[in-house]
Amino acid sequence: MTRELWRLTAHEAHELLRRREITSVELTESVLRRIEAVEPAVHAYITITAELALQQAREADERFAAGAATPLTGIPVAVKDVIVTKGVRTTAGSRMLENFIPPYDSHVVERLRRAGAVIVGKANMDEFAMGSSTERSAFGPTRNPWSLDRVPGGSSGGSAAAVAAGECLVALGSDTGGSIRQPAALCGVVGLDPTYGRVSRYGLIAFGSSLDQIGPIGRDVQDVATMLDCIGGHDPRDSTSNPDPMPDMRHYLGREIRGMRIGVPQEYFATGIEPGVREAVERALRTFEDLGCIVEECSLPSTKYALAVYYLIAPSEASANLARYDGVKYGFSDRSHGSMWENMEHTRAKGFGDEVKRRIMLGTYALSAGYYDAYYLKAQKVRTIIHREFAQAFERYDVLATPTSPVVAFPLGSRLDDPYTMYLADICTLPAAVAGLPAISLPCGESDGLPVGLQLIGNFFDEGRLLQAAHAFERAFGWANRLPELPPSAAA
């Protein structure tokens, strides 16, 4: 009988690879067979790089033979399709970049290649990372492996679904307002949005430059820590990259959390949160108490403004960042009109989907003469207040605990008609994003058979303590690496 190696976590697979009980080629072939079986139902990928993966797997096996392996050598990884990969098509989920072959590697992909990881494919996503359901991909939606008629969350829905469905062992996503944490919650996996500046954005196709951050998604906390160890740290090619050396994250795992102070901001439990989500999160909080933590209610009164702040700042930055798609240098180009300007307007009309156009226009408006002070500048000022409230909270608490999403995975199509309803899906992840704080989502049980995510928010560059708390919780709670059983028709 063939072992289902795709069920392993990355650290379990590493142990077997290290002991030479399995090869990376066997592991990669198992994942590729799994992709073949479930991908028609899940659609987690835009591009599958089977040939590249098998070649990297063979190289990984040579590294193990030579005794030069790292914890990620030979591990099948999915990379969100907003992160450029040299020689491998990178679309950002958009028609605009349908045929774009990047001439260089992003910093994080360089690091993955150097570590000997196996890249199995480019994961599906909402176009230019603008969305919370992966339904805004120009290449069709990804489905939630726990329930195929529901969304996986977004915008890194392909990455989270691939991890949950066994179509890779770990993945890279990107988080601007919640795009790693919210899909991780909806797919029952672990997702970490590091501190802004922790991971280089070099080669991340830009959306909101003061918010964008790359981070890992995995089946347990240890895998996510291993990935951050690989991709984090200073890179001079991103001027916002933090120059301080990053501590070894795995060092924080397995430590006790007795005496840790956990704040629970009440604003996150206000109206709109499903009872099943509330119950699961409250149960999680009792687990922290059982572990000897001091769990206390607290208040962050400006939480309610985070949505408006984010949806003004992110689209404003997007309107500038996406000005580069002009049909001149690369990407889709409509050249059937009379003038250069007309060509440009029609290139962008046909190349961008509706949500991207909406946000570009929203941002253009917020930045335009006469409205700049009332919208963009106002949002930046309220951002300062949100930032300040968090800073005050971290004088008292080590970590803040909240739900990741107010709801479990919602049905496909249910939020597409009203853009604002979709924006509300990010209500719990936006405040930390606006402040630039690190935050992790990890499974804390189920509601109606669908996974619920617990969000832990840490202080600036304190990913270590965040992972320490997450790891201790995970071990006590015992939900890690629980995978959905896909219906037989999908997993044939």
Added chain:
Amino acid sequence: MELTPEQVLHIAKLARIALTPEEVERFRSQLSSILDHFAVLSEVPTDDVEPTAYPLPLENVMRADEVSPSLPREDVLANAPEQEDGMFRVRAVLE
């Protein structure tokens, strides 16, 4: 905050996006409703508050002015919709 069709067309012009009449009306109504939700910010007193552009205090980050290799020209042009003599080809900007 009700946007007018003229305002939507003006924004689209600034953003260089061609819109059909049907899109003008759809985006007008959607953007108006989204902007209504943002009015909540006006209740926050911010007279003495400095704006935050980046979440972390950043000074200008400088690097040494040293010559280093850039991408080969043919690699950069490989994705160009049209090229000529090692350059991007576009319609005339000035008639």
